[in-house]
Amino acid sequence: MxxxxxxxxxxxxxxxxxxxxxxxxxxxxxxxxxxxxxxxxxxxxxxxxxxxxxxxxxxxxxxxxxxxxxxxxxxxxxxxxIARTFQLGKVFSTMTVKENVLAGLGIGAYGSFLRSVTGRVKGESELAQAREILDLFQLHDEAETLVATLPIGVQRRVESARAVATNxxxxxxxxxxxxxxxxxxxxxxxxxxxxxxxxxxxxxxxxxxxxxxxxxxxxxxxxxxxxxxxxxxxxxxxxxxxxxxxxx
Amino acid sequence: MDAYLISVLTFIGIWIILAMSLNLLVGYAGQVSIGHAAFFGIGAYTVAVATVNLGLGFPLDILLAALVSGALGGVLGLPALRVRHDFLVLATIGINFIVVAVFQYTPALGGAYGIVGIPPVTIGGIEFLGLYMLLLVYAFVLAILALKALLLRTWFGVRLIAVREDEDAAAAIGISVASTKIWAFVLSCAGAGIAGALYARQLGSVFPENFGFVESVTVLTMVVLGGAGTLVGPIIGAIILGGLPEYLRFIQDWRYVIYGLMLTFLMIFERDGLMGPESRLRAWLGRGWRTLAADRGSGKP
CATH class of the missing domain: 3.40.50.300 (P-loop containing nucleotide triphosphate hydrolases)
Structure with a gap:
């Protein structure tokens, strides 16, 4: 094995x-x-x-x-x-669904201060990747919705989408x-x-x-x-x- | 322009910088501090020593103030990593008292007599007094506002908000909560240092009591009143709380009671502040604006 x-x-x-x-x-x-x-x-x-x-x-x-x-x-x-979700669900509730996914995509920049202050969040490639993950999790219609306003079931999907976004x-x-x-x-x-x-x-x-x-x-x-x-x-x-x- | 008005507007500009810097910590990173005046004071004293004792000129003195305040902010922010939110509030109050005590009892810093005779900013032989200083201060306001807006569009902005929203979830997407908090303290305190530097240059003197707990409460009230976590909120808060007492004498005498009442009522009725996303004022202004716009549209013959 x-x-x-x-x-x-x-x-x-x-x-x-x-x-x-x-x-x-x-x-x-x-x-x-x-x-x-x-x-x-x-x-x-x-x-x-x-x-x-x-x-x-x-x-x-x-x-x-x-x-x-x-x-x-x-x-x-x-x-x-190693990505994860939480038993009671932990989403960034003041962000939109898309921003939650984008937050996951930033993982490569979070390791150092310099990289995180020099990288733009909404670049072309990030937005394309976010779209693809939103599609995978059937969240495209809610992309611009504030997460706090969504039903719990959808919030759980957002949380999983954010986890997958960390690749x-x-x-x-x-x-x-x-x-x-x-x-x-x-x-x-x-x-x-x-x-x-x-x-x-x-x-x-x-x-x-x-x-x-x-x-x-x-x-x-x-x-x-x-x-x-x-x-x-x-x-x-x-x-x-x-x-x-x-x-x- | 009337010299008094210029002076009031200059101090409002300094309050705006101070409130914006605290907002980064409180509004974006979610770390409540009631000790921000300590770093305002560290910046002011740095400039006082740099100009009076070391003969440093602009802009090196302000740069040094930002560095010293930022570095000490990072070090004194370390308790934030160890304590829960409510204890952090207490820890920051403690830091404020300690810093004021250091100002008060260090002979090299003038003790209770402070440091006087700080020269005004001089660039190319021109002394920046009155209107010049006003313009310089607002140049800093604009620069810091722009920097802050840019910073919030980077991954660091995401780090701040993620930590504010949920530390476990932030860590789960690879954000180091500890280093994010420390950097938030460093940047926020560096901003306070710049405000303090301009304050010392404007006033020409620094005294320990200018940077006490009451000033920390004042600046926090500005942030909360305007709307923590919004770009314009602290500006509005600083204009209201920085400007009103100058013109309404009774507010000056009763200001601590008024700030206290404001904080209490805001927490009950308008937790997001005047400019927050859920604010009634903002909704009302928005409605008023839409009504106006609609009226104008339909008013055409």
Missing amino acids: SQPLLLAESVSRNFGGLKALDQVSLHVSAGEILGLIGPNGAGKSTLFNCLAGSLPSSGGRIQFNGHEITRLGASRRARLG PRLLLLDEPAAGLTHGEAESFAEIVRRVRARGITVVVIEHNMRFAMDLTDRLYVLVQGRIIAEGPPATVREDPDVVRAYLG
């Missing part, structure tokens, strides 16, 4: 006495759509935060694309190619289908497949089992901060531990 794109080894995270993550090890291969499922409070979002660098892990190590990233902060990891190697989606109707979730799954077709590897946290089973190539099941099962959706669904964890 080739070198995995992301490798987490025995990653732990404690909050006081609580072990939110207990020695979690996982790998993500380039090109796959990986699912991360588990009941509420299992530590899925905490794991995302540790992988993306918004929370330091209490133990273990993380490698990405051959780099040791365990000690890097979130913005450094983003610049290396990442790996995209972490935290419950993208939460609050979407069945039809909206279907169409979002289609978008995720097209994102993968651009060469972006995707890890998705999902509560909606049907959505996760349909979309992903492989699943990890996280329960109480530990991984209890891993494999293709069809296998995981039959796993007695998983059935017990989900059905009590």
Whole structure:
């Protein structure tokens, strides 16, 4: 097997006495759509935060694309190619939809003060790229709309579009289908497949089992901060531990 | 023009620069500071020392003031990386008190007597007093306004607003929140330094009490009143709060009460300020303008 794109080894995270993550090890291969499922409070979002660098892990190590990233902060990891969305959605609400996407496109300029003060935001090539991403996420009609005025479902798409605009190697989606109707979730799954077709590897946290089973190539099941099962959706669904964890 | 009017307009121009510089920090980067007068003072004292003790001329003195204020702003902005917003406000107040105390108790800075005898700006043998100084100050206003408008169109402008909107989301698209905040402090304080430099040159003297907490509150009120995060807001705020007290004596006596009331009422009724995107005044002006324009159109025979 080739070198995995992301490798987490025995990653732990404690909050006081609580072990939110207990020695979690996982790998993500380039090109796959990986699912991360588990009941509420299992530590899925905490794991995302540790992988993306918004929370330091209490133990273990993380490698990405051959780099040791365990000690890097979130913005450094983003610049290396890890993009993400947040469970509750974090958009720049006073910007328009297009400006949110443009903000993602600026990633190459954010590393240094000099580069960020010399680059113009609305150059020809940026606007063309933004248009293309807005099309991919079916946001062209809302391009000039202030994000704050849009329904939550659309805001989630804006957030994902902004993440894809950073041209990442790996995209972490935290419950993208939460609050979407069945039809909206279907169409979002289609978008995720097209994102993968651009060469972006995707890890998705999902509560909606049907959505996760349909979309992903492989699943990890996280329960109480530990991984209890891993494999293709069809296998995981039959796993007695998983059935017990989900059905009590 | 009447010399008094010229002097009032000159000081308003200086307030505009100060308010614009604070707006970069408060309105765009979202870092509330009630200690901005400290950097105004650092700029003024730098020019005082540079001209009186070192014999430096224009524009080197102002450049030096911008550099010193900007650098100290970056250093004193470091607490902003460690504390939450409400604590940052307290930290900036603390910085203001410390800086004033340094002015007050450093013999080399004249202590409580300040530094007097700062010469006016001289260019090509012409002393910039009165109208000349007024024009010089407004040249700076225009230059800084233009620079700020340009800066906001760059990726750095995106960095500022992204950090203001959501630090986690900003970091997720590769923006270093810490360095963005530090640069916002550096640029904002450098702007305050320029305002202070012009102030020292205009007034000819500097005293510790000119740069206290009350001045910080005043400039913050200008920004909030006009509309934080807008280009014209701080200008409007500085004109209103910088100009009114000069002509309405009772405002001068009651100004702290009035500023306090203004801040309170703004926070309740018009949080975006007079020129903010959600402002009632702006909507009302817009409506009035549209009505006028429509009337003019339909009024044709």
